[in-house]
Amino acid sequence: MSVLDTLDKPAIPTYSLLQNSSIGSSMIEVREASANCGVFKLDPAFLIPHRKDYYLFVLVKQGNNRHWIDFMPYTLKPDTFYFTVPHQVHLKEHAGQMEGLMASFTDEFLQLEENRMLKQLPIIQNQNSGHELLLTAHDMNFIEDVMRKMLAEFNADGTWRNQMLTSWLRVLVIYLSRLYTEQFGEGCLTQSYCLLKSFQALIGEHYTTQHDVAAYAEKLNITPGHLTEVVKQQSGKTAIIHIHERLIVEAKRRLLHTELSVKQIADELGFEDAAYFNRFFKRIANTTPVSYREQIREMYS
Numbered sequence: 001m002s003v004l005d006t007l008d009k010p011a012i013p014t015y016s017l018l019q020n021s022s023i024g025s026s027m028i029e030v031r032e033a034s035a036n037c038g039v040f041k042l043d044p045a046f047l048i049p050h051r052k053d054y055y056l057f058v059l060v061k062q063g064n065n066r067h068w069i070d071f072m073p074y075t076l077k078p079d080t081f082y083f084t085v086p087h088q089v090h091l092k093e094h095a096g097q098m099e100g101l102m103a104s105f106t107d108e109f110l111q112l113e114e115n116r117m118l119k120q121l122p123i124i125q126n127q128n129s130g131h132e133l134l135l136t137a138h139d140m141n142f143i144e145d146v147m148r149k150m151l152a153e154f155n156a157d158g159t160w161r162n163q164m165l166t167s168w169l170r171v172l173v174i175y176l177s178r179l180y181t182e183q184f185g186e187g188c189l190t191q192s193y194c195l196l197k198s199f200q201a202l203i204g205e206h207y208t209t210q211h212d213v214a215a216y217a218e219k220l221n222i223t224p225g226h227l228t229e230v231v232k233q234q235s236g237k238t239a240i241i242h243i244h245e246r247l248i249v250e251a252k253r254r255l256l257h258t259e260l261s262v263k264q265i266a267d268e269l270g271f272e273d274a275a276y277f278n279r280f281f282k283r284i285a286n287t288t289p290v291s292y293r294e295q296i297r298e299m300y301s
Helices: 107-111 113-120 137-155 163-182 191-206 215-217 224-235 240-257 262-268 274-285 289-300
Strands: 028-033 050-052 054-062 066-069 072-075 080-084 089-094 100-105 130-132
Touching: 028 137, 028 163, 050 274, 054 137, 100 107, 100 130, 100 163, 113 163, 130 163, 130 224, 130 289, 137 163, 191 215, 191 224, 191 240, 215 224, 215 240, 224 240, 240 262, 240 274, 240 289, 262 274, 262 289, 274 289
Parallel strands: none
Antiparallel strands: 028 100, 050 089, 054 080, 054 100, 066 072, 066 089, 080 130
């Protein structure tokens, strides 16, 4: 199936953990896909471009499904760990059989006072935009053991169930962050770095309505000059470039995955008119939105 065959909806839907939960409202869900459990049944809605508003961790023991995360194609490999963060665009080619374990959790879980330190860990921050971790036999055994303990708690209705799930998820996130650091490099968790991540998180929340640095500096209770200085020192890019890059990524997502017109995309992203959006896109991406759509669809067809 071609990516283009899925373009039958004008906008990219977002699915919440609650929509997929088998037990109702939950900040953590754990599931298994195996021959003993039968073929894992994927919601057909996942076969069109979509977003998830939750974190997804997947330990793949067997399987070779092909899927995309934003603009990057992946073919699942055995003995590999896959992870995604909220609001990226996902697309699966088919709902084939897979053997493995899946853990999903919401940003609300990370906002709880006792879990906030997890928000700063490398696997959650994902500075390098990675999506897969290669595992040794030891890693496989450790991660599978932890996730099976989580699965047992999730399927039981025991005393302090949520506390046990939370404890095991903390162990999993910390262990995976060690692997992330080994495979992608060391991060630096300074106060300035945390300011950069807070700025980036705010962009994720407000990019459709706020396009200038001063608005974000006000939300962070600092001056625009200080914000620009810290962001440039921590990332090598100015604050306005971060804002513009997020707008370009979101524009490209819509150009590839929807049939929205350029004017409709400009409206969704908070531009006053399509002509200005065209000039902005061409300046940053070195091509027009229409040309980009033609090129990217030819690549994925």
